[in-house]
Amino acid sequence: MAGNTFGTLFKLTTFGESHGEAIGGILEGCPPNLQLNLEAIQQEMDRRKPGQSAIVTQRKEADQVRFLSGVFEGKTTGTPIGFVIFNSNQKSGDYDHIKDSYRPSHADYVYDKKYGIRDYRGGGRSSARETACRVVAGAIAKQFLSNLKFNAFVSQVGSITLNKPYQELDLSLTETNPVRCPDPATAAEMEAHIREVRKEGDTIGGVITGVIQNVPIGLGEPVFDKLHAQLGKAMLSINAVKGFEYGSGFDGVRMKGSEHNDAYKSDGTTKTNFSGGVQGGISNGMDIYFNVAFKPVATLIQPYETIDKKGETVQTKGKGRHDPCVVPRAVPIVEAMAALVLADFELLNRTIKS
Amino acid sequence: MAGNTFGTLFKLTTFGESHGEAIGGILEGCPPNLQLNLEAIQQEMDRRKPGQSAIVTQRKEADQVRFLSGVFEGKTTGTPIGFVIFNSNQKSGDYDHIKDSYRPSHADYVYDKKYGIRDYRGGGRSSARETACRVVAGAIAKQFLSNLKFNAFVSQVGSITLNKPYQELDLSLTETNPVRCPDPATAAEMEAHIREVRKEGDTIGGVITGVIQNVPIGLGEPVFDKLHAQLGKAMLSINAVKGFEYGSGFDGVRMKGSEHNDAYKSDGTTKTNFSGGVQGGISNGMDIYFNVAFKPVATLIQPYETIDKKGETVQTKGKGRHDPCVVPRAVPIVEAMAALVLADFELLNRTIKS
Amino acid sequence: MAGNTFGTLFKLTTFGESHGEAIGGILEGCPPNLQLNLEAIQQEMDRRKPGQSAIVTQRKEADQVRFLSGVFEGKTTGTPIGFVIFNSNQKSGDYDHIKDSYRPSHADYVYDKKYGIRDYRGGGRSSARETACRVVAGAIAKQFLSNLKFNAFVSQVGSITLNKPYQELDLSLTETNPVRCPDPATAAEMEAHIREVRKEGDTIGGVITGVIQNVPIGLGEPVFDKLHAQLGKAMLSINAVKGFEYGSGFDGVRMKGSEHNDAYKSDGTTKTNFSGGVQGGISNGMDIYFNVAFKPVATLIQPYETIDKKGETVQTKGKGRHDPCVVPRAVPIVEAMAALVLADFELLNRTIKS
Amino acid sequence: MAGNTFGTLFKLTTFGESHGEAIGGILEGCPPNLQLNLEAIQQEMDRRKPGQSAIVTQRKEADQVRFLSGVFEGKTTGTPIGFVIFNSNQKSGDYDHIKDSYRPSHADYVYDKKYGIRDYRGGGRSSARETACRVVAGAIAKQFLSNLKFNAFVSQVGSITLNKPYQELDLSLTETNPVRCPDPATAAEMEAHIREVRKEGDTIGGVITGVIQNVPIGLGEPVFDKLHAQLGKAMLSINAVKGFEYGSGFDGVRMKGSEHNDAYKSDGTTKTNFSGGVQGGISNGMDIYFNVAFKPVATLIQPYETIDKKGETVQTKGKGRHDPCVVPRAVPIVEAMAALVLADFELLNRTIKS
Numbered sequence A, B, C, D: 001m002a003g004n005t006f007g008t009l010f011k012l013t014t015f016g017e018s019h020g021e022a023i024g025g026i027l028e029g030c031p032p033n034l035q036l037n038l039e040a041i042q043q044e045m046d047r048r049k050p051g052q053s054a055i056v057t058q059r060k061e062a063d064q065v066r067f068l069s070g071v072f073e074g075k076t077t078g079t080p081i082g083f084v085i086f087n088s089n090q091k092s093g094d095y096d097h098i099k100d101s102y103r104p105s106h107a108d109y110v111y112d113k114k115y116g117i118r119d120y121r122g123g124g125r126s127s128a129r130e131t132a133c134r135v136v137a138g139a140i141a142k143q144f145l146s147n148l149k150f151n152a153f154v155s156q157v158g159s160i161t162l163n164k165p166y167q168e169l170d171l172s173l174t175e176t177n178p179v180r181c182p183d184p185a186t187a188a189e190m191e192a193h194i195r196e197v198r199k200e201g202d203t204i205g206g207v208i209t210g211v212i213q214n215v216p217i218g219l220g221e222p223v224f225d226k227l228h229a230q231l232g233k234a235m236l237s238i239n240a241v242k243g244f245e246y247g248s249g250f251d252g253v254r255m256k257g258s259e260h261n262d263a264y265k266s267d268g269t270t271k272t273n274f275s276g277g278v279q280g281g282i283s284n285g286m287d288i289y290f291n292v293a294f295k296p297v298a299t300l301i302q303p304y305e306t307i308d309k310k311g312e313t314v315q316t317k318g319k320g321r322h323d324p325c326v327v328p329r330a331v332p333i334v335e336a337m338a339a340l341v342l343a344d345f346e347l348l349n350r351t352i353k354s
Helices: A038-048 A092-098 A108-115 A128-144 A171-176 A184-199 A227-236 A249-254 A327-350 B038-048 B092-098 B108-115 B128-144 B171-176 B184-199 B227-236 B249-254 B327-350 C038-048 C092-098 C108-115 C128-144 C171-176 C184-199 C227-236 C249-254 C327-350 D038-048 D092-098 D108-115 D128-144 D171-176 D184-199 D227-236 D249-254 D327-350
Strands: A011-015 A022-028 A065-067 A081-086 A149-157 A206-213 A241-246 A288-294 A303-308 A313-317 B011-015 B022-028 B081-086 B149-157 B206-213 B241-246 B288-294 B303-308 B313-317 C011-015 C022-028 C081-086 C149-157 C206-213 C241-246 C288-294 C303-308 C313-317 D011-015 D022-028 D065-067 D081-086 D149-157 D206-213 D241-246 D288-294 D303-308 D313-317
Touching: A011 A128, A011 C022, A022 A128, A022 C011, A022 C022, A022 C081, A038 A065, A038 A128, A038 A327, A081 A128, A081 C022, A081 C081, A092 A313, A128 A327, A149 A171, A149 A184, A149 A327, A206 A327, A206 B249, A227 A241, A227 A288, A227 A327, A227 B227, A241 A249, A241 B249, A249 B206, A249 B241, A249 B288, A288 A327, A288 B249, B011 B128, B011 D022, B022 B128, B022 D011, B022 D022, B022 D081, B038 B128, B038 B327, B081 B128, B081 D022, B081 D081, B092 B313, B128 B327, B149 B171, B149 B184, B149 B327, B206 B327, B227 B241, B227 B288, B227 B327, B241 B249, B288 B327, C011 C128, C022 C128, C038 C128, C038 C327, C081 C128, C092 C313, C128 C327, C149 C171, C149 C184, C149 C327, C206 C327, C206 D249, C227 C241, C227 C288, C227 C327, C227 D227, C241 C249, C241 D249, C249 D206, C249 D241, C249 D288, C288 C327, C288 D249, D011 D128, D022 D128, D038 D065, D038 D128, D038 D327, D081 D128, D092 D313, D128 D327, D149 D171, D149 D184, D149 D327, D206 D327, D227 D241, D227 D288, D227 D327, D241 D249, D288 D327
Parallel strands: none
Antiparallel strands: A011 A022, A022 A081, A065 A081, A149 A206, A206 A288, A241 A288, A241 B241, A303 A313, B011 B022, B022 B081, B149 B206, B206 B288, B241 B288, B303 B313, C011 C022, C022 C081, C149 C206, C206 C288, C241 C288, C241 D241, C303 C313, D011 D022, D022 D081, D065 D081, D149 D206, D206 D288, D241 D288, D303 D313
C-alpha cells in the first residue's frame, strides 16, 4: 500500500487500523528548536475525539498521544517525531456481524477485492480513526506556522446553510456550540436537525468552510503542486469528502471575467478576493478560503440489505456508536490538513532564496 | 521550483515557458512493448490546440510533438520517453505592455514576489501552454489503459447548464460541435453565449464533466492518495480550475445516508452510484464521474486599470489572441490528467500481488 | 531532517533516538497475504542485539519488537506495518560527561552545528541503535523474498583477512562463532584479536562480505538507481561504514578487459563472475557479492582530550559499554539492508510487465 | 523504468539513448537569479566529450547543449531547466553485428530479459553517453555552489598508482595532460600504458580520486541519506564503477580507534582527517575526499565468442570507436555528480533554519 505519506518536506506518514493495537505516525521535516506546546496538541485531539457532545458518536476513546522521539527537553530536535495513540476502547465484538458481508458505501468490498484480505474489525485502515494522526501532525504544523490563523467551521448541514460570507462572522464563536458553526442561530437549527436525523438511525451530510489568514506571499509549487491543488488533495483525502472548491469556486463559473478579476490596490492587495488568496497556484497574501463537502455517514442504525462474500443477500443492521453527521468532528481535521499543506510549502519556499 | 512532476510510477515531469524555445517533458514508467499510435497522440494535441474553431483563441501554434527517446521501431522500450514541442509562433512583442505591470487575476505578481524574477513574455511557466505536455503524456496513458474509456465534455458555460445526467447523453456527439457539449441544442446555446461574450472583449467560466468507464476494481492508494484525492489534485492543477466534485459531490450534502448509500447487487455492482465509482479511495468498478469548475479567463480585451512594479496605477488593455471561454479546449486536458492518474494507480496496483 | 526513508515501494521510514522512549518504524509496500514468521524476525533482532557474546558490548537491551498495525491473524494486510522497540535499558547518566563536549569522530559536533540542538544522551539519532529498525524491516523483506538467500559474514578484522573466495567457504558456519566468520580457524584468530584490543580499551575495524544467491534476472533501475548503486548507498548508510565494492571491486581496476569480461555460457549464465551478478545496474542471475568496510568504533575506554562547546580543551574518558569491533553485530544489518534493496527492486520490476 | 532522477530538491531527471535523436534532461530546484555562465557549462561538456585526445575514443560528438527553458536573459528563473543534446554523429551501422547477440559484460542481455525489448544501437539507455546530461546539470550545480571547489583526478590506471596524498599534489596540473593525473611523471606512465593496451585492442581499469574543499558544516541527511551514502550512490551510478570509499576507506579497517579518531582543535577543525570530511553522515567542514574504482571497459577490438538470442555461440569482434580506459573522460562526471549531491544537501539544509 502506497499513499501513507503526505507532504514533501514537512512530511507525515501514518500507520494503524481502527481496531489494531495502536495508530501513529512519523512527522519528518519539522525544523529544530521549536518549543512544542503539548497541551495545545492534546486540545486539538480533544476537538476531534468521539464522545465530546450529544450529537457525535458516544464511543469513548481517550486519544492520548504519546511522543516517542524527536522532542528533547520540550523542543523539537530536527529528527523525526514518532508518535503513537494506543487504541484503548476497541469493541471488536461490535463488528462480527460484518465479518463476511460488505456494508454499502463503505470500503469493505474494495479492500477485499484489492488486497485479498481485510481487517474486518471496523473500517480497519479505511476508518476515520486514522485522521487522529493527522490532527497531531497538524497541531505541530500550526505551532510551526504560528503567525498564520487556521479557522474552519461548519457552514452547512443537510439543507441548512449558513448564508453569510466568513467576513461577517465572528469566528471565535465556532467552539461555543457542538456543531462548530460560528452563527449561534444557525448552529441551533443544525443541531436540532442532527438530533432528529439520529433519532431515525439516519445520517446527514455537511459542508466545512476553511479560512486561512496572514498567509505570506509565495507559497505553492506550480505547475502540479499548486497551493489549491495540494489543499484540494488534502481535503479530498479526508474520509467522506466529495468535493472541494476555493475562492469563487463553482459559483465563479457564472461570472464574467470583468466581474471576477480582482483589481489591485497600490500595496499589492486586491479589492475583491474571488481568487481565494491564490493566483496561478501561489498564495498572494489575501485570505485563503475554501469549502469541503462531506457525504452523509454510511453507517446507519437501521436494518438494511446487502451482500456477503459469496454475493448472497443478507439482512443486517448497523450496530456500534456512530456519528449521525461527520462535520462537527471534522473541523479540526480540515484545519490540520490545511496546516500541513502550508507548512510543507513554507519549507519548500525556503529553498529558492539566493 | 518543485512541483513539476505528476505521478509516482507512471510519472510525468514537464518543463517550459509559453514563449521560451520549447516546452516538453519526460514520461517515466510507461511499460515496454507498448505499440504507440503516434497519430492518435497528435489528434489529442489537435483537440487542445489554439485556432481550431471560431470560439477559441486565434493564435496559431502547430503543437507538433517530437519524441526524442524511449520509443524504438514504434514501440516503447521501458526507458523514459523524452519529448519536446517547439514554440514556433511566439509573438513576444504582444507582451511588452505587461513587462512592468501586473495583470489582475494572473500569476504575474506572485511569480515576481516568489522568485524575484519573471519571464514576462506571456504567462511564462504559469501559462496554460504547459498543458500541451500533459496531453502528450495523457494520450500515451490512454493507449496504455486501452480498455478504459475516458470521456470529458462541457456541461456548463456561464449560467447555461446541461441538465441531463451523463447516462442520458450520447457522448459520441461531444466532438461534433466546437463547444464540446454532447447535447446539440445546449451546445448551440453555449456557443452563442461565448460569441456574445467575446464581442464584449469579456470572458466566461464553465464546467467540464468527466466520465471514466470500464475501470477495474482496486485502483487508488489510501489513505492520502485516494483515487478521488489524486484525481482532484490533477484537475485542480489545470489552469483556471476553482473546484472539483465527484459522485454526488456538493449536492450529496443534502442527502440522508439512507438515500445516499449505494445498495449492492449480487455481482458486487451497485444499484445507484452516488459514490461515483470510488469507495474509501479505491475504484469499485462502477463509472467514475466528476465535475471540474473553471473560472472565466482573466485576460480581457478591454481597458483596465492595474498596478506596476512600483505600485503605481497604470491604464492598459489586453492584447493578443485569447480564449473567451477556456472549457472547450480544456476537455482533452481533463481526459489526459484522468488517464495519468489511473495509469499511475494501475502500476501501483501491480505491486501488491502475492 | 530528511533522509529517514529507504526505498521507493518497499519503503522503510524510521524514527527514534538511542535514549528516547522508543525507536520504531513504518514499513510500507509489503504485499498483503504474506504469512509472517514473527519468531524469525525476533531471531534476526537477537543476532544484532548487544550482550550476545563476550566480544560485543555488554549493554543489555531486550530489543523486543512490537507490531502495531499491518498484520492481521498472522498475515500482512497490505497496510503499513508500524512497529516499535521500547528503550528499556537507557542509562542516560552514562552520558553526562559528554553533554557539553564533543567526542572525536562522533557526530556530536556536526549535529550541534547543523540543528542548533542535540540530544546528548548517547548518539541520539546518530546512534547505531537505529539499525535495529532496519533489521526488523529487513527480516520481513527476507520472508517476502523467500527464494533468495542472503548471507553476510565477517571477512576481515584489522589486518586478519579471510583469504578465501566465498565459494570455498561453508557459509552455514557463520553463526557458529561470535565473530561470524565462516572459517573457524580465522574466526578464532579474529576473536583473539578483538579481545586483545578490548583489553587496551581500544577498537578495531573490519570488513563484512555479503553474498546474495538465487537472484532473479532483471532487478535494478538504471540509470541512477542501479542495483549496485542502491546497494552501495544502503551499506554506506550503516553506521561506521567507509567503503563499498562489488564484484571485482577495487582489484578489478588492475585487470584488462580481456581478463575481466565474463563470457557467456549457452544458458545465459557466465563462466566467470567479475561483474558480481550485476550488469549495467541490473541483476543477471549470477551471485551478487560485495564487501563493506567498517572503521574502528570511535568510542574508546581510554582517556582522551577533546573540546567543549566553547572550544576549550577538556580531558575525558569513554564510559559505558561499547563494542570493541562493530562487524560481528553488523552482519545481520548488512543482510537486512540487502534484503530491503532487493525487495524494493522486486516490486518495481512488477510494474513493467505488459 | 524508474531511477531516472537524482536528487530530492536540486533534482535532475534524464532521458535518451546513445543512438536516439537526442539525450537531455530537466533540472529542477536550481534557485532563481543565478547568472549562468554558459561557456563554463560547455567547457565541462568538452572535458567529457569523445575525441579530445589520442587516448580516448575517436568518435566525434559535438555535445552541444541547448537550453530550452528555465533561463531568461542569462539568469535562472526558478522554473525547471530543460535541455537537450542532439545526437549528431550516430553511426548506427556500427552496431548491426550485435543486434542479435549479447556482448559480454555489457547490459545487452539484462535489458533484453528485463524489458523484453532492446534498442540495440550501441548501449541504448545503458550507454555512458547519458552521463553528458549529468555534466550539464553538475556544471550548473558548481555555479550554484561557487564557494566550493570540486576537484577530481586520475590516481590509478591498471597497476600504476599515484602514491601521494592529494595534499601533496598540485591539482591545477590535472588538466595539463590527457590522462588527467596531476603528477606529470605518473601521468606519462599512465598514458604510455593506455596506448599500449589500446594497441592490443584491449582495455584497462582505473581509479579517480575526488576532493571537495570549502564545504560548509552541516550538509547531509542521516540516517539513510548520509552525505557519504548519497555520494557513494552517485559515484556507483556512473557507468563501469565497481567501488567507492571515502576518508580512510578500506585501509581504515586495519587501524585502531586510537589511531583513527580525529582529534579536535579549538576551532572545531580536526588535526587529522581520516573521517574524510564527514561525521555521522554530515559534513564537518574538513575536505571531503574519496576514491572511485572503474573496471576495464568491456568493449574490446578483438575477436571474441559470445551467445545470441537463441543461446547459440557466435564469433564476433568489437567494432566502432571506444575508450581503452574510461577514467580520463570520467573525471568531469565524478565532479558533476559530487556537485549535484552537495547542491541537493545545500537546499535541504535551508529548510531547517528556525
